[in-house]
Amino acid sequence: MAADDYRLLQRSFFARDALDVARDLLGKLLRRDGVIVRITEVEAYRHPNDSANHCRFGLTERNAAMWGPPGRAYVYLCYGIHNMLNLSTNEEGEGAAVLIRSAEPVLGLTEIQRRRGATTTGPTLLTGPGKVGQALQLDTSWSHHPVTEPGGLEALDAPAVGEILAGPRVGIDFAAPADRDAPWRLAVAGTKWVSAPKGLRPV
DNA sequence: AACACGATGGACT
């Protein structure tokens, strides 16, 4: 299949609750120039009433892309080092997004290795949100970029996946217990391209 | 105007 045969996801795909979008994003593709990856693990950050969500204190300059139209990138810097990719969901005015936690190389493996500074072809190449950001060469200036339009970073359609695993989100111990325990981390079953298989179980 | 800390990853014991 030629790269030009891939179809962009539509804005309406993202104009739904983050948890629904998260589930449907599994198996979909992200393209940046000659690199294509398949999404294998995601987390939903919902609106409202999600105390793990960056939008929990309202609109700020950093999280503005989450409040904006659906289908936009929200890239934020974590620990001063890692650029984390989210895709905005819900309707404009609702602060919600899906964090892309892991992916699997589809095209451009050697370029991904170069960007990551790694030689492995195994899951450690691309499991973890910081690695995804690095492989797609993203930084915070990519926030607000529409992934439903050609050019730059694109979200591409692909067949739905089969079985799905779910479990609590990672690294949100600061959140309220109910939000901490909510099974809003989703992953493709049967793949090794998942950052933390522990804690995931079939839905 | 200061300050504490994070939706992590890699190196090391």
Added chain:
DNA sequence: GTCCATCGTGTTA
């Protein structure tokens, strides 16, 4: 298992 790099953001004063 532990340690910590590294800096922008949001909170608090």
